[in-house]
Amino acid sequence: MHTKGVLITGLISAQLCTATDAFAFECSVSALQSYDIDGVTVTEVTATASGTPACLVDGTVITKGNNIGEGLAKFQIRLPQKWNNRFLMLGNGGLAGTVKASANTVDVAYANDSGYVTAMTDLGHTAESGLDASFALIEDGSPNAPAIADYYYRASHVVTNTAKAFAQAVYGESPGYSYLSGCSTGGRMAQVAAARYPDDFDGVISGAAFMDVSSMLKIQHFQINQLLADDAQILPNTLPVIQNAVMASCDAVDGVTDGMIQNPAACSFAPESLICDGADSDNCLTKPQAAALHTDDGRLVYPGYAPVLFDGGFSLFQGGSVSADDITAAEPWGNDGNPPAPIEWAFSDHIIQYLVMQDPDYNVRDFGIDADGTIPSDALAYFIKMTQDGNGSGLDETEAFFDQGKKMILYHGWGDHALSPFRTVRFVDDLARRKGGYDALSQSARLFMVPEMGHCSGGTGPDSFNTLAALENWVENGVAPATIAAEKLTEAGDVTRSMPLCPYPAQAHYSGEGDVNDTSNWSCPSAPSEVILGSVGISAGLLSAGEPTQ
Template sequence: MLQSSRVGMAQPISKRPDMTNRKTLLLFVLAAPFLGAGPAAALECDVDTAAAFDLPGVTVTAAVPAEDGAAACLVSGTVITQGGDAPDGAARFEIRLPEAWNGRFAMLGNGGLAGRVRASANHADIAYANATGYVTAMTDLGHEAESSVDARFALLPDGTPDDAAIADYYHRATHVVTQTAKAMATAAYGHAPQRSYLTGCSTGGRMAQVAATRYPDDFDGVISGTPFMDISSMLKIQHFQINQLLSPDAQILPEKLPAIQAAVMQACDGIDGTVDGLVQMPAACSFAPETMICPGADDAACISAAQAKALRAYFTALHTDDGQLVFPGYAPVLFDDGFSNFQGGKEPAADVTAAEPWGNDGFAPAPIEWSFSDHIIQYLVKHDPSFNVRDLGISPDGTVPRPVVEEFIARTAAGNGSDLAATQAFLDAGKKMILYHGWGDHALSPFRTTRFVDDLARREGGMQALSAKARLFMVPDMGHCRGGTGPDAFNTLAALEAWVEQGIAPDALAAEKLDDSGAVTRSMPLCPYPARAEYSGTGDVTQAANWSCTANTALLQMGSVGISAGLLTGGEPTQ
C-alpha cells in the first residue's frame, strides 16, 4: 500500500531505462497505432495558457515542462469535487498534456491513504504512457497528508466525520479528476479522448475496481494491480497483529526471517515441478511453522511456540463467529523481503499490551500494516482517534463478531471495489479488466485476488467465459506492487490497450527482473490465472525462452496453507 514516485519526476523512471523500451514496448507500439495526434505544437506550457481553458471549478497553480518521456506539459491545480451524496470538497491534480497526443487518456492510481499527488501505478505502464503520448492524470484523492498511512483527514476538528474528504478518498476525487482531465484534453486538442484507461496498484487497484463498479462510463478498461479491494482487509491484518502481540516473545522480528524463508522454500519451491527459487503454487504448500519451534535454547535457526502460533495465524483466514469468510490468510512467500516492513516490524514493540504497542500514535516504528489498519479503524470506522483496536473482539484463533464486520462494512462500503454484480455489468458492457498480484505480497493477501476472480468466474459460467472479459496475472515472488526476487517489470497498459482496441487478449505478459543498473537478471512469462508458467526442463531457468504457459489444475490443489487461508470456504466473502 505504499505510494510510488510522481510521474513528473524523471529519476524513478530513468533508473529503469529499459523497462518498457525493449521488445514488449516495440511490439505494442507497432501493433497499436495512434488514435489521432493533437496540434500540440501550439500549446504553450504556462499557467496563463492552462488557466485560459476556463474549466468549471478548476484552479491552475502551475504548468511546467515534463522531465521524462516525450515532450509534455505538466499542469497542476485543484478542482472542486461535487456529488456522491456528500458536501463539496476539493482535490489536487497533475495532468500531463503531451506535445504529440495519441488520443488516449490514462488515470494513474494513488497508493495507501493518499494525501499527495503521486502514482502507485506499474512503473512500466507510466513509462509507456509517457513515451507514447497519453494524456495522464493523478490526484491526491481529496486531502493533504505527509504520510500514506495517515487517516486523520477523515475527521473534522470537532471530531465528526469529514464526509467530503471521505467521499473523495473512497471514489469521488478519481471520478472528478478524470472528468477534469478529459475536459482539459478536449480544450487543448479540440477533441475528447477516444479511449480512456485507469492503471493503479494497491489503493490504485481499488480505484480501478471502484471506477468500474461505480462510474463504469469513465473508462474503456482498467488495470487493478494488487488491489486493496475490500477495506475490511484491515480486520485480517489486525488478526495477525493480535497474535504477534500476545506476548513479548511472539513478535516475528527480522533475525528470524532467514530461517523462516529457508523453511518455506524447502517446503514450497518445488511444488510446481521446478526448484528455481520461485514459489508459484503457495496454496498447494504445506509449510508448518510448528516444525520450527526451538527444541532447546532460542536461536536464529528456530522460533518460539508463540511465534509459530503467530505465523500460523498469518496464513489463516478470518471468519465471522458464525462461520462466514471475511478475508483469506496470506501466502507463505518472500519472508526475506517485505515482511518486516509491512507486518512483523523492524524492532520490538515497546509494550505489547498498549493500545499503541510501538507508540507514536500508531506511526513508525510500527510496521506499515499496523499503522494502516489502526488508523483506518480509528478514523474511518469508529470515528474515535483513541479507540483501542484490541476492543474489536477479534479472537486469536481467527473469528470476529458478525456485528463488528457489519459495522465495518457499513462505514467503508462506499470505498470497496469488490461488488461482483457491478463488476459483471462493467464487463458485460464490453469493457476489459486486467488484474495482477504478487505472490510475495505482505500488505494485501494475494489469495483475496484469486478468490475474487474465482467468484467472478463462477458467476460468469467458468474461467474460460470470464477470460474473454477479464484476466488475472499472478507474479511469482513479487512483493507489494513491485520488488522481491521475482520478475516485477511488465507492461499491463500496452496489453490492455491492444485488448480493448484490437481485440488481442493477453495470453501472457513478458516480465523481467532488473538490477539497479537496468540489466535483466531474470525473465519469464506471466500467465493468465489459473494457468502458470512451466519450465521446459532444459536451459537456464532464468530465461523466458525456457518457460511457457500451460493449463494448470494443480494450482487448484490445496495443501495446508490453502486450506488454512480459507480457499475452500464456501460462499462469497462478507464484503
C-alpha cells in the first residue's frame, strides 16, 4: 500500500507539472516583492538546491480580521522551480516565536522532493524560546490581543492565503490540492484549521496535537505531586526501576515479548507495586513518588500519560534532571520557570501566567489544582474561557470538516511525555461515537498510534513514516491508508526496526515466526478491532465519553 501510494502520486505529479515544467521565475527580493501581494514585505530571497531546486522567500505579512487589531507574522515560503500544483502548510511547535517547522520530517522531505509549495510561520510574534509566552502581554501589562489571536489561529490562516497568492502570482494558478502537516502545536494548527477554516485545506495531518490548552492542567497536577515532599521528585536515578517494572508488566500484553508495548491502554501497571519495603533506594519508589505517577479518573479534566519510555523523554519533559531548589517556591527550580526546570513546568507555568492570569508574577501553585487532581469548577471555567480560542478539539466543527469530504490523519507516539497520547485517543473515540463507530469514522479520519515513539519523534520505536503521501493518496485517489510503513533509523540511515502502523484501535500482530524487527513478520488485522483496556486505559478515562474540558 505504502509503495503503491508513492508510485501513483508520482504519476499525478508528472501530469500536473506538464504546464509548469518550462516555467522559470526570477528568484530575487525585487522580483518577488513586485507581485504586490496584500500586506506582504519580502525581506530575503535565497535559491536552494535542497530537494527540488527552489526559491526560499522570507518576509512578513500583516495579519488582520476576526474583529481584532492588526498583527504581523513572519513567514518562509518555498517556491519550487518545477511545481506539482500542491501546497503544504507546515506547523510550528511550542509557543512558537521563530519561523520553524514542527512537522513530520519525512513529510517535509517528501514535499520538498516532489515539488510542493510549502510555507511556515512564527505564528505572529518573536521569541528566543518556544517556552516564552510573554508575547501575550504588552509593556503596560494589558493583553496583546492581536498576538494571542495570531498564535491561536489567525497567523497560520493568513500565511496560508499568502502562500497560495504567491503560487497564483508565480505559476499563474492556485494550488490544485492543499494540505497541512504539523506536530505538537503544529498538530493543534491542523485541527484548528479544520475547525475554523475548513476551506483552507483538503486534508490535514495532526501529530501529537496540543489540541486543547487544558493539557497544562494535567501537567501542573503532576508537577504539584512531585513537589509535595523532598522525596517525591522523579529523578533520572529512579527511572530504570520504573522502566524495568513497566516492561515486565506490559511487554507481553500485545502477544509478543519484543521490547515494545503496542497498547499501553491494555496494561495494568501499578506504581504502588514499587514502593520501598524498607530504606529508600534507587531500586524502589517512595510513597510520594508512586503517588505522583498514579493517575485517578473521576470528573476527567485531562487524561494522564502512558507508562512508556521512562528511559526516553521523561526527565526532559516531566521529571527534570536535577532536584528542585525549593519545592515550596513559586518557581521551584528558579530562573523564572525556565531550565533547569523540566520543559512541562516551564510550558504550563508561562501559559497560566501570561495567557490565563495575565500576570507574569502569578504563582501558578495558587491556581487551585489539588494533589488528588481535582480543580475548583470556577477555576476550570476561567481557564477554558481564557484559552478556548486556541483549542482544536471541537467535535461539531471537526465533523463539519468531514462533512465537506475533507480528510484527517492523526498520529501520536505512545511514549510521549510532553502531551498525553490518551488525549488524542479520547478525541478519536468521541468522534467515533458520534459517527456510529470506528468503521464509519475511518471514511474521514484515521489515527495511527506509534509504539515506543516519543514526542513527535525519537524513542525506541519506529518513528520514521510518510503521512503526507498517505493523505495525498487518500484525498486525490480515494485510497484510505490501511497501514503506514514505519521504520527506526540510525543516524547513518540504517533500518534497525520496521513494522506497519495500523489504524486505531487496531494494533500490529506478530506472525509468530521470524525477526520481530522485520515488518514482513507483522500485519494489521483485516477484521474490525475492539478497544482493549487494562487499568491504565481505564484510569485515563477511555471508558467515558465527552470532551474532557467541555
